[in-house]
Amino acid sequence: MKNINKYIIAIAAMLMMTSCYDGIDPITEVDPGPDLEDPTAELISPNGNVLIPFTDTEVDLDIEVLVEDDIEIDNVTVILDGNTIRTFESFLDYRIFMETFQYENLQLGSHNLIVNVTDTSGKTASDDLTFTLDNTYLPSVEGETFYIPFFEGLYTELISESEPIVVGTPDIVSGGYSGNTYKGATDSYLTFPIDGLFGEDSFSATFWYKVNSTPDRAGILVVGNDTPENRNQGFRLFREGSETQQTIKANIGIGSADSWNDGGVIDVTAGKWVHIALTVSATESKIYFNGVEQLSATLSSSIDWTDCSKITIGSGGETFNYWGHLSDLSEIDELRLYNKALSQAEIEAMQ
Structure with a gap:
């Protein structure tokens, strides 16, 4: 009886399998026809020069290729600077092939990248790109x-x-x-020429600052001329105060006089980095801490650059070393200058 049941179940299963294929044509090979067209090859990425952060000298380069043929792809090769870096000979889809991979540790300079494809009839195609890998710094803000x-x-x-x-x-x-x-260090500072740095009647300076209250006063950024104790040209950004509080101030030369901006107070004991911005337009100066305006001062005339030729960083330097505004022992980071008066929104975006 058990054997009879087994036979019945086996026959039923065969009948069910047969019924599954009712109405479905069997798979038959279709002749793809003659190979009439050349294959195509395209470099999707990179598609031009490659810019990396200025702090880097190499990159792991992402490479993406796309290859197509009307009948069947035989092989694909990728060549970088004359050396084959990848070869592909097995394809899930014989007519379309897309692949992304990395080439590690590509160095700065000019490079040539080529993708070659050959189809099964021997037809070929290629695409190539000559590009530059560069880490040149690009300004982050207009001006x-x-x-x-x-x-x-x-x-x-x-x-x-x-x-x-x-x-x-x-x-x-x-x-x-x-x-x-x-x-900073005692009797120490940097100087740069100012050609092309500032607008005719406006400019800005921004930087991160961790104040050292010793000495109790110092120059931070100074542009002046050779006239002794003259503050009618250029500008002076400096600090004055005590061991616990330092006030960041600015003095702007406007030709026949000068303008003072008494800025704001930094808590020395906090030991924190503070983002400082000085903006000067044709009519006013402003000092900001961490994107917040501390004080503005009206200018009766625009800044005067007569006979000013260099900027001093980290000291009063040669033109503002009186009243004790000597070298600043504080820390200064991410120093930027602009040829316009920055808006508060632009300064806030730097935080």
Whole structure:
């Protein structure tokens, strides 16, 4: 009886399988026809020059290729600077092939990338791109003319790719707001020429600052001329105060007189980085801490740059060393200058 039941179940299963194929044509091979068209090859990525952060000197490059043929792809090769870096000979879809992969540690400079395809009839196609891998700094805000990040022990200004005159023994140390930072020293500062840095009647300066209250006063950023104790040209951003509080102030030369902005107070005991911005338009100066306006001062005339030729960083320097405004032992990071008066929204975006 058991054997009879098994036979019945087996026959029923066979009948069910047969019924599943009722109405379905069997699979038959279709002749693809003659191979009439050339294959196509396309480099999807990169599609132009590649820009990487200025702090980097190499990149893991993403490469994407697309290959198509009317009948069947035989092989695909990718060549970088004359060397084959990938070969593909097995394809899930014989007519369309898309692949993304990385080439590691590509160095700065000019490079040539080629993708070649051959179909099964021997027809070929290729696509190539000559591109540059570059880490040149691009200004982050319209009007930015000057930027020193103080990274890797360098005082290099990245927009002009120029070096300062270094006076004394300032230093670049770790622990900055972003990586390394400038740290002042006694009788020490940097100077750069100011050609092309400022607008005719407006400018801005921004930087991150960790104040050292010793000495109790110092110059921070100064542009002046050679006239002794003259404040009618250029500008002076400086600090004055005590061991616990330091006031950031600005003095703007307007030709026949000067204008004072008494700024705001930094709590020295907090030991925190503060983002400082000084903006000067044709009619007023403003000082901001962390994007918040501290004080504005009206200018009766626009700033006068007569006979001003250089900016001093980290000291009163040669033109503002009186009243004790000598070298600043504080830390300065991410220093930028602009040829316009920044808006508060632009400054807030830097926080």
